[in-house]
Amino acid sequence: MRLELTADLGKLSRIRDFVSEAVATFAVDTAALDDLTVAVDEAVTNILVHGYDGAGDIELEISVSGPDLLVRIRDQAPEFDAKLSPPTALQPPPARNKPGGLGLYLVQNAVDDVSHRVIDGGNELTLIKRNVVGTQSD
Amino acid sequence: MSEDLHIGVSQEDGAKAVTVLRLKGSLDGNTQGTLEAKAREVVDAGAQYMLLDMSGVDYLGSAGMRAIHAITNMLAADGADTGMHSKNLKILSPSPAAAKIFKTLGFDSFIDIHNDIDEAVAAF
Numbered sequence: 050m051r052l053e054l055t056a057d058l059g060k061l062s063r064i065r066d067f068v069s070e071a072v073a074t075f076a077v078d079t080a081a082l083d084d085l086t087v088a089v090d091e092a093v094t095n096i097l098v099h100g101y102d103g104a105g106d107i108e109l110e111i112s113v114s115g116p117d118l119l120v121r122i123r124d125q126a127p128e129f130d131a132k133l134s135p136p137t138a139l140q141p142p143p144a145r146n147k148p149g150g151l152g153l154y155l156v157q158n159a160v161d162d163v164s165h166r167v168i169d170g171g172n173e174l175t176l177i178k179r180n181v182v183g184t185q186s187d
Numbered sequence: 188m189s190e191d192l193h194i195g196v197s198q199e200d201g202a203k204a205v206t207v208l209r210l211k212g213s214l215d216g217n218t219q220g221t222l223e224a225k226a227r228e229v230v231d232a233g234a235q236y237m238l239l240d241m242s243g244v245d246y247l248g249s250a251g252m253r254a255i256h257a258i259t260n261m262l263a264a265d266g267a268d269t270g271m272h273s274k275n276l277k278i279l280s281p282s283p284a285a286a287k288i289f290k291t292l293g294f295d296s297f298i299d300i301h302n303d304i305d306e307a308v309a310a311f
Contacts, residue, residue, distance in 0.1 A: 058217040062191075065213075065246060083284040090248050094216040151249035151292055158291050 100126025211243035214251030
């Protein structure tokens with residue numbers, strides 16, 4: 050299933066709804082759906098804020114490969130590899146600095162594999178959640 | 188359907204006067220500023236102790252956690268909350284998904300999470 054849109058932060062809820070609807074068709078359990086929703090929301094937020102400086106075209110494609118669920122997120126922003134910006138150490142609230150890298154940390158925790166490649170005129174981020182297809186109990 | 192963030196404000200009087208922000212909607216990159224602005228408003232009006240009722244939050248992401256981090260700093264600005272553990276901010280009734288975000292990012296180690304409002308208010 051695919052979604053193409055010109056996104057900004059105001060479209061995040063629509064993107065999460067798309068993930069919910071698409072993932073539901075593959076009978077994925079609630080915990081895995083929550084993880085995938087977080088991973089996509091955080092990845093798209095990073096693209097919008099750091100890649101596009103606010104808004105730009107995003108393409109989402111959700112598919113399965115055996116028991117694994119794959120999400121591909123394509124953009125036309127300048128090349129950006131999340132792995133080149135590793136999450137920073139967490140800081141407790143009393144620290145007066147702003148915590149950075151939390152989104153990437155959540156992406157890497159929510160899925161089993163994150164890969165990035167440069168495509169013609171942009172980036173493709175692939176998120177893989179393994180062994181979740183057909184795990185919904187009812 | 189997900190929705191924008193709506194915030195109701197009320198007060199609970201226990202041993203301390205606790206300002207309750209009742210959040211309804213999504214707490215993401217689009218609504219982070221809405222929460223921070225409302226928190227700033229009530230802190231400027233004198234609120235010292237704050238309870239975030241998250242029972243109506245259908246999505247919490249890192250942007251929401253950054254807002255919560257900002258609120259702890261607002262409440263600590265008067266010097267009352269300078270330790271590792273926040274004495275001025277508590278969380279009420281996050282969804283399982285939201286509670287997982289707190290745990291994954293380690294915020295549950297310095298912000299108390301309650302599931303009963305009376306217990307939460309009494310804990311300040």
